[in-house]
Amino acid sequence: MDRRKFLKNTIGGIGGSILTSSLIDFYLLNVYRGMIHQAFGLPQGGEVEKKFLNVAVYGGMPGWMWNIPLRPNGDSDAFSYGYQTNDPSKSMLWTKFVSDSAAPGGFSGRYEHTRVGDWHLPHLWSGLIARPDGQTEQMSKLAANMLAMRGIKLQFDDHEGNRYRNVRPEKGLSIGGLVADRATTPMPAIAFDAGVNYFKSAKGISQLELTKDQTFASAFSSFQGAGERISGNATLQSKLDGVLDLMKANSALKNSSLPTTYSDRVAARKLMTKDLVALEAQFNTMKSKYLDLITRAISDPLLRLEGLDNVAMPGQVSKHFRLSTTSDGSKQGIYYGGDDIRNLAANASIPWLAEQFAISELMLTGGSIGSAFSSSINIVAFGGFFAKADKVYVGESSTAPVLNRQYYFPVDSHYVGSHAHLILHSKYARALSSCLYELITRLKGVSLVNGSLFDSTLIAVTTEFNRTNDQLQVGTGHGYTGSGYTLFSGSIPKTTVVGNIKADAAVENFGGTWGEGAPMGGTVSNGNVLSIGNAVSTACQILGVPSPTPLYPSLATRNPVTGKVSVPEVWARPENIS
Amino acid sequence: MRSIRFLLLLVLSSPACDMARTRLVFMEPESVVQSEKLETFGQSLQLADRSYVESALKDVFEVTPEFPEAKQLEDLIYFDGSFGGGCDLYGASEVVSGTAAQAEFKRASCGIKLSESQPVTSSAQRMAQTVKACDVLIYGANTFPRVMAKVIPGWTAGRAANRPTPERLKVAYALFDRTGLLPDTVIEKLMDLSNSVSDADEAWRWVLKAYCESPEFLQAW
Incomplete structure (x- = not known):
């Protein structure tokens, strides 16, 4: 018997004997239930479907300015600026400038913190961020639903590898894949600059990769140009759907996964009848909004923070004002030489960040359609910005200034001097924070059955590693033995900091308490330093999906009734360990 | 699990496996085994790749190259990576911007929008392209x-x-x-x-x- 006949006879036999009317009714009931769940964004089982957004910052951000509080308990924390010197003026670990007439530019710096909730966060959190209505907002509000994990040991010093290990810690499943496997959204997973290594689903779902220059089109062009045939003659369309619903029920006997493909047809047809032109206009409006937020976060005088960018500091040809060596292709460096270091970031732009946040907002909220398009989103945010400095010197021995020079500031700031490092990274972190706050505000504005869309969404802001301290005050290294992992969700009820770091740390030639991981108490890591597996397990716990690294426990528990997460008492107080 | 670990150590202790030995630490074997167990619980349905879809539809509707429907069908199926399949080095370097449908040699391209190394699975995009392709053929004059x-x-x-x-x-x-x-x-x-x-x-x-x-x-x- 050939294969075709065998299949025909086998399935025909099953079809004839088993596909009774009661079975069809059973399938139809389940189809109906599925439609109900899909309409309300509910997975089978009734719980509100979870959404996951990973914002992976390219380059490796210095956590001590933003997401890794070095003294979360305030001044009582054991703390050292530099491993050998213990001298703030010889450290990169600054969050605030302090007046010092003997120091380059008349300013030195120190690690300063501010009280937010139960914790002390880096000085930047005492400042303002931009709002789309032209007003400002306290940045501390962003931390209201934040879980900051610190002291996470990554096993490798590797930009790309660590970036995707944050969401896919080993060869198996990714967080996004686990979420996509449960998704009922038309595009379960999308990616912006995040390639195949970031994503793997058990069901074999692929992530749709968006293109930078056609962000909206690359997501929705498949659904455009369907013509009137899709939306014409509602009666016949309804009858056609009835036929296919019945075929869907029948298909389950052939392969239990086949009904999924019928559901995808329904999702496709729904999207083909939507007003995508209006949706694209909404995307463009969102993009403009985020562009404005980014520009203002970097340059708006209203957002200037005391001890940071309210300081009119003159530059000079010294290592402290060194920008980078990448843009001129030599090691001689570029030095800021203008009268006001704030002009360093004039006209700064972070490529594609606005598009990334706009597509994330659209995909999660559904815009005017009000139904999420995607459940799992991976974006790799451009790490740094392009800007014009009013006056620079190219080369250490240069005496001829270059005016209005375009330059590139990389988050991966190996050669950036202490003064420039503080102000440039702070502006980048403020821009990122402004975008995050706006996105979260939009998510909070969408009401679901129990709470808001933000309650069922987890945003993970990750980067490749923290950065190490340099006592020579120029450049920072890869702090892969003490990384940060920051989560935002409505299910996180308050500002939370977890993870131990060393009070003194030395890696290679660098030193100081930059955040190198220290052993944890309890059994969470058997007295070891936190692993990326613990961070991933925590994210999965909040999302209610199984962890791809089950041997590394979650740092938080989730109340099954309220859906809120909390940190067990044993790890509730992060420590700096001498 | 012990035998798997023994085998891994045996293989990775060979001189030719320096790179793989590094990965041993990275992969954390015990967890890998657990991940793969998880994977086996997932449902998996692999759909036909683009060559099959194209040939199946052409076969049903007897599409010959001179029909305008042939090009329309090709443009839809090779529009992006929704139908997966057929990636080679030439294709990978050929399509660097725009959509695969704009490429000169569509069959050689990887498709730029879905990860080519992922299995071909169901998606709303794929079904949208299928609906359009069906319309082209069902309403086609030829x-x-x-x-x-x-x-x-x-x-x-x-x-x-x-x-x-x-x-x-x-x-x-x-x-x-x-x-x-x-x-x-x-x-x-x-x-x-x-x-x-x-x-x-x-x-x-x-x-x-x-x-x-x-x-x-x-x-x-």
Whole structure:
């Protein structure tokens, strides 16, 4: 018997004997239930479907300015600026400038913190961020639903590898894949600059990769140009759907996964009848909004923070004002030489960040359609910005200034001097924070059955590693033995900091308490330093999906009734360990 | 698990495995085993790749290269990576911007929008492209007569006698689904659908839409 006949006879036999009317009714009931769940964004089982957004910052951000509080308990924390010197003026670990007439530019710096909730966060959190209505907002509000994990040991010093290990810690499943496997959204997973290594689903779902220059089109062009045939003659369309619903029920006997493909047809047809032109206009409006937020976060005088960018500091040809060596292709460096270091970031732009946040907002909220398009989103945010400095010197021995020079500031700031490092990274972190706050505000504005869309969404802001301290005050290294992992969700009820770091740390030639991981108490890591597996397990716990690294426990528990997460008492107080 | 770890150590202790030995730490073998266990619990359905889809539809509708429908079909199936398949080095370097449909050699391209190394699976994008492709063929001036001639020998357009019947519905369905199985309940629904359309040819178009948009005939066998 050939294969075709065998299949025909086998399935025909099953079809004839088993596909009774009661079975069809059973399938139809389940189809109906599925439609109900899909309409309300509910997975089978009734719980509100979870959404996951990973914002992976390219380059490796210095956590001590933003997401890794070095003294979360305030001044009582054991703390050292530099491993050998213990001298703030010889450290990169600054969050605030302090007046010092003997120091380059008349300013030195120190690690300063501010009280937010139960914790002390880096000085930047005492400042303002931009709002789309032209007003400002306290940045501390962003931390209201934040879980900051610190002291996470990554096993490798590797930009790309660590970036995707944050969401896919080993060869198996990714967080996004686990979420996509449960998704009922038309595009379960999308990616912006995040390639195949970031994503793997058990069901074999692929992530749709968006293109930078056609962000909206690359997501929705498949659904455009369907013509009137899709939306014409509602009666016949309804009858056609009835036929296919019945075929869907029948298909389950052939392969239990086949009904999924019928559901995808329904999702496709729904999207083909939507007003995508209006949706694209909404995307463009969102993009403009985020562009404005980014520009203002970097340059708006209203957002200037005391001890940071309210300081009119003159530059000079010294290592402290060194920008980078990448843009001129030599090691001689570029030095800021203008009268006001704030002009360093004039006209700064972070490529594609606005598009990334706009597509994330659209995909999660559904815009005017009000139904999420995607459940799992991976974006790799451009790490740094392009800007014009009013006056620079190219080369250490240069005496001829270059005016209005375009330059590139990389988050991966190996050669950036202490003064420039503080102000440039702070502006980048403020821009990122402004975008995050706006996105979260939009998510909070969408009401679901129990709470808001933000309650069922987890945003993970990750980067490749923290950065190490340099006592020579120029450049920072890869702090892969003490990384940060920051989560935002409505299910996180308050500002939370977890993870131990060393009070003194030395890696290679660098030193100081930059955040190198220290052993944890309890059994969470058997007295070891936190692993990326613990961070991933925590994210999965909040999302209610199984962890791809089950041997590394979650740092938080989730109340099954309220859906809120909390940190067990044993790890509730992060420590700096001498 | 012990035997797996022993094997790993044995393999990785060979001089040729320096790189792999580094990965041993990275992969953390015990966890890997657990991850793969998880994976086995997931349902998996691999659908036919783009070459199969193209050839299957061309076969049903007897699309020949000179038909304008041939190019329209190709543009839809090779529009992006939704149908997966066919990635090679030349394709990977060829398509660096725009859509695969804009590329000169579409069959050589990887498709830029879905990860080419992922298995070909169901998605809303794929189904949207399928719906469009079906429309091209069902409403095609060349392709509709071809498929109808297979169902009703001697078929000519506009004849009331050519209306769908249960037997003809089965013949048409067998063109799409190799199993040829079409339950009576589905036939009843199809008759109801076709009887709602006065024009015989238009009635067939709705039937063919149902067959063509039922995705299962394009699953990988």
